[in-house]
Amino acid sequence: MSDWQDRIDAVWSAAERLGDDEVIRRIDALAGERPTGDPIALFERAGARDAAGLEAEAETLYREALSRGLEGSERVQAHIQLASTIRNLGRPLEAVRLLDAIEPDAGELRDAVVAFRALALVDAGDARRAASEALEALARHLPRYRVSVTEYARELRASA
Numbered sequence: 001m002s003d004w005q006d007r008i009d010a011v012w013s014a015a016e017r018l019g020d021d022e023v024i025r026r027i028d029a030l031a032g033e034r035p036t037g038d039p040i041a042l043f044e045r046a047g048a049r050d051a052a053g054l055e056a057e058a059e060t061l062y063r064e065a066l067s068r069g070l071e072g073s074e075r076v077q078a079h080i081q082l083a084s085t086i087r088n089l090g091r092p093l094e095a096v097r098l099l100d101a102i103e104p105d106a107g108e109l110r111d112a113v114v115a116f117r118a119l120a121l122v123d124a125g126d127a128r129r130a131a132s133e134a135l136e137a138l139a140r141h142l143p144r145y146r147v148s149v150t151e152y153a154r155e156l157r158a159s160a
Contacts, residue, residue, distance in 0.1 A: 004033060008044055020052035039070035043078050055085045076102055076109045084116050092123035111137045132156035 011018070011026045018026070027048040031041035046061030062082040070078055079102035083095040099117040106113045114137040121130035135153035139146050 004030065015051065020048075024048045024052060037064075037068050039065045039068040040074060042068065043070055043074050046078070047081060050081055050085055055088050058082075058085050059089065073107075073109070076106050076113075080109065080112055080116055083120065087116070087120045087123055092120040095120035096124065128156050128159060 008027065008030055011023060011030070015023045024045075027044050031038070031045050034041035042061050042065035046058045046065060049055075049061065050058035059082065062078050062085065066075065066078055066082070079098055083098040086092075086098065087095040096117055099113050099120065103110065103113050103117075114133050118130040118134040121127070121133070132153045135149055135156070139149040139153060142149060
């Protein structure tokens with residue numbers, strides 16, 4: 001799969017130059033090399049459509065990839081990307097639930113989960129909670145003011 005993934009990565013590296021339609025065409029062609037229903041291929045097809053703004057098509061493919069046993073980092077990425085898609089489709093609370101469910105497994109992608117949940121929370125009308133969560137995630141990376149930013153985040157959450 002390494003050669004296949006390298007070719008997928010090459011398409012994504014050239015995506016801006018290629019344009020949405022060509023990215024979808026190339027990703028679909030590469031996905032066609034994998035067995036029918038392959039979760040990684042479905043995930044890549046979903047991502048191509050998501051990047052092109054075809055959220056409804058992307059949602060279906062993300063869900064199929066997950067139902068077929070997508071694993072590892074791609075599973076977490078699919079949850080994040082699906083949640084973003086769902087938010088863009090006007091269902092921010094569903095996006096929050098999806099991100100809440102994957103957060104314990106997110107590992108190094110935890111801050112991405114928090115970021116996308118903050119976006120969904122803003123769309124759901126809970127900007128104070130969104131800011132609180134985003135600040136708590138950011139505070140861990142601050143060499144200075146970590147304690148202050150963490151405390152402000154807690155104050156925002158308490159008043160949400």
